[in-house]
Amino acid sequence: MRPPLILRTGGRSGPRDNDSHWLLDPHKRGVPGRDRMRRYDDADEVDLVVVGCGAGGATLAQRLARRGWRIVVLESGPFWDPDKDWVSDEAGSHDLYWTEDRVIGGEDPVELGKNNSGRGVGGSMVHYAGYAPRFHPSDFAIRTNDGVGVDWPYPYEELLEHYERVEQELPVAGQDWPWGHPHTYPHSAHPLGGGAERAWEGARRAGIEMRVGPVAITNGQFGNRPHCIYRGFCLQACKVNAKGSPLITHVPDALEHGVEVRDLCMAVRVEIDDATGAATGVTFFDRDGRERFQRAAAVAVAGYSIETPRLLLHSTSPRHPNGLGNGADQVGRYVMVQGASQVAGRFSETMDVFKAPPPEICSEQFYETDERRGFRRGFSIQTVGPLPIDWAGHVLADGHWGHALREYMRDYRHWSVLGTLCELLPQARNRVTLDEAHDRNGMPVARLDYTQCDNDRANIAYGKETLRTIWEAAGAQDTLTIDRYAHLIGGARIGTDPEESVCDSDHRIWGVPNVFIADGSALPTQGSANPALTIMAAASRLADRMAAGAGGRARVGLGSVGR
Ligand SMILES: Cc1cc2nc3c(=O)[nH]c(=O)nc-3n(C[C@H](O)[C@H](O)[C@H](O)COP(=O)(O)OP(=O)(O)OC[C@H]3O[C@@H](n4cnc5c(N)ncnc54)[C@H](O)[C@@H]3O)c2cc1C
Ligand code: SF4
Numbered sequence: 001m002r003p004p005l006i007l008r009t010g011g012r013s014g015p016r017d018n019d020s021h022w023l024l025d026p027h028k029r030g031v032p033g034r035d036r037m038r039r040y041d042d043a044d045e046v047d048l049v050v051v052g053c054g055a056g057g058a059t060l061a062q063r064l065a066r067r068g069w070r071i072v073v074l075e076s077g078p079f080w081d082p083d084k085d086w087v088s089d090e091a092g093s094h095d096l097y098w099t100e101d102r103v104i105g106g107e108d109p110v111e112l113g114k115n116n117s118g119r120g121v122g123g124s125m126v127h128y129a130g131y132a133p134r135f136h137p138s139d140f141a142i143r144t145n146d147g148v149g150v151d152w153p154y155p156y157e158e159l160l161e162h163y164e165r166v167e168q169e170l171p172v173a174g175q176d177w178p179w180g181h182p183h184t185y186p187h188s189a190h191p192l193g194g195g196a197e198r199a200w201e202g203a204r205r206a207g208i209e210m211r212v213g214p215v216a217i218t219n220g221q222f223g224n225r226p227h228c229i230y231r232g233f234c235l236q237a238c239k240v241n242a243k244g245s246p247l248i249t250h251v252p253d254a255l256e257h258g259v260e261v262r263d264l265c266m267a268v269r270v271e272i273d274d275a276t277g278a279a280t281g282v283t284f285f286d287r288d289g290r291e292r293f294q295r296a297a298a299v300a301v302a303g304y305s306i307e308t309p310r311l312l313l314h315s316t317s318p319r320h321p322n323g324l325g326n327g328a329d330q331v332g333r334y335v336m337v338q339g340a341s342q343v344a345g346r347f348s349e350t351m352d353v354f355k356a357p358p359p360e361i362c363s364e365q366f367y368e369t370d371e372r373r374g375f376r377r378g379f380s381i382q383t384v385g386p387l388p389i390d391w392a393g394h395v396l397a398d399g400h401w402g403h404a405l406r407e408y409m410r411d412y413r414h415w416s417v418l419g420t421l422c423e424l425l426p427q428a429r430n431r432v433t434l435d436e437a438h439d440r441n442g443m444p445v446a447r448l449d450y451t452q453c454d455n456d457r458a459n460i461a462y463g464k465e466t467l468r469t470i471w472e473a474a475g476a477q478d479t480l481t482i483d484r485y486a487h488l489i490g491g492a493r494i495g496t497d498p499e500e501s502v503c504d505s506d507h508r509i510w511g512v513p514n515v516f517i518a519d520g521s522a523l524p525t526q527g528s529a530n531p532a533l534t535i536m537a538a539a540s541r542l543a544d545r546m547a548a549g550a551g552g553r554a555r556v557g558l559g560s561v562g563r
Contacts, residue, residue, distance in 0.1 A: 015168035021223025023252035029082035029241050033255045042294050046070045049282045049296040051267040054123015055532045056519035056539040057302030058246030063543030065257035072260045074284050077120030079263040086237045090389045093236040096127040103435045106449035110485050117304045122247030126237045131359040131530040132172045132216040134163050136180030139527035146369045148376045149426050150524050153496045153505035162537035170244035174213020179364035187219040193356030195416030196383045202474025210361045216244035232354045268443050270299050270315040279515045285441045302519035305488040309432040310446040325509035328499045332432035336526045339422030339460040340486035343467035344415045345476030351416040358385035375458035379422040380528040397482035420463035423528040424456040432491050489520035489531050506545045
């Protein structure tokens with residue numbers, strides 16, 4: 001078979017129009033420039049308020065600040081200083097997670113907490129694992145090609161330049177990528193730890209191709225960011241700034257270009273002028289618990305797939321009695337998680353998975369539909385590297401308690417773990433709504449109902465069996481299995497039909513001239529790739545669209561046509 005054509009889209013040059021890697025201090029991990037950060041008055045009508053400083057929100061703010069937009073970002077969590085706030089310790093990392101009350105339901109409820117969402121400047125990517133794959137071109141047309149889900153209102157090609165740009169900014173390290181749209185990465189592949197080497201060998205014997213990466217982890221010095229030191233605490237936030245998150249990849253440049261990031265500020269309502277139908281700004285509770293209102297010419301909501309629908313549903317007004325953008329009862333619907341079962345394999349020699357980043361190798365061989373498998377769409381396979389507390393959860397989930405649990409814990413160093421990311425399909429019934437319970441600001445807490453469909457169940461079962469096959473081929477003496485979910489997206493999706501979506505292809509809420517959705521909520525499908533890179537690329541594209549006049553005020557002299 002001829003090797004796939006690899007398109008040389010990577011390269012070694014640094015990112016364009018983003019100096020974050022140079023703006024960081026080589027001797028300190030915190031973001032410099034906070035003391036001289038621009039501050040706006042609530043009464044100033046800024047060009048844009050962004051709600052949430054995570055993957056989508058921070059990328060959008062950085063891009064538009066570079067074009068001269070005056071921007072305030074409201075972030076409900078703290079402005080992290082890695083030197084002071086983070087520890088290389090599982091139990092001590094609790095503050096990173098969004099742990100406020102949420103209610104779950106449905107036939108297959110999704111456990112929410114540290115595995116789904118984060119808080120604070122940088123968002124969930126602060127404690128995400130670091131995998132940074134692209135979606136496949138097929139993900140943008142699964143209704144047309146596979147007869148399931150929905151098509152995106154724009155194709156993969158519209159995200160391509162943004163994928164390439166964000167890959168430079170994070171930066172992403174990995175081998176040449178043969179699946180989807182073949183491409184290269186700006187940093188070369190990291191060396192492998194013992195657990196990943198075993199998994200690679202098992203996969204090879206089972207006829208499954210793996211590749212190293214792609215991970216948003218420096219392989220070499222990058223500006224003032226150091227090389228990864230392979231301590232394995234990526235999921236506890238990387239204390240050395242080797243793993244990319246918006247806190248270090250986009251916020252420094254955003255501050256340098258005049259963005260104010262107002263931390264510990266929780267947005268509770270997007271306000272609409274009933275006469276014009278346009279948003280006037282955002283009401284929020286500040287760090288002292290005071291209710292305030294920030295005026296703005298445009299609003300972008302980027303609070304994650306649960307908090308974004310929650311905020312929209314809570315933003316009622318005479319024009320939007322059931323929530324902002326919810327005229328067609330679409331807000332909160334089509335929330336997706338990926339089926340993320342894991343199978344651990346036991347070997348006589350030590351694997352020491354804690355001595356490497358958890359994300360190491362990946363296969364997208366099963367990504368696309370193969371009718372012989374009995375379901376549509378597919379899954380990817382990745383290494384994961386649980387630290388001891390996570391490992392205890394794994395053992396417990398397989399049904400071991402008491403003495404057996406203790407023995408499995410003592411045996412921790414001998415286990416290596418593989419996980420799937422199964423593409424579970426978008427369904428209207430999988431939805432965020434508002435519960436009767438309220439939080440400390442008097443805002444109803446979010447409720448997430450989730451039920452798998454038959455296609456989802458078949459996909460998860462097949463994926464798990466494939467992991468067992470790999471470990472068997474690798475010569476594992478024992479296996480342990482845990483069923484779980486990862487990553488939430490959807491809930492305020494883009495589309496072409498106002499009756500079937502919340503936003504148009506410019507992420508603008510249907511019928512509202514100046515409110516945009518800039519986070520993972522906007523994504524209509526999820527593929528079986530981890531979503532952060534695509535969320536950032538979509539926000540980067542959105543910035544271009546907004547600057548070209550998709551809503552917002554007339555911006556004379558800033559290269560924009562305005563509305
Ligand atoms: C443990 C874990 C591992 C993961 N591993 C990977 C991985 O390897 N690869 C990958 O691609 N993805 C991974 N993810 C998922 C990835 O981190 C998220 O998909 C991505 O960060 C979501 O981006 P977002 O912009 O939608 O939201 P976020 O990045 O979560 O940003 C939302 C921000 O909004 C803030 N916010 C929410 N509501 C409000 C409000 N009302 N007012 C003010 N601020 C608000 C939050 O505090 C948060 O900072 C992982 C996630 C977790 C939790
Ligand atoms: S393994 Fe590398 S990227 Fe992960 S926490 Fe350690 S230094 Fe950071």
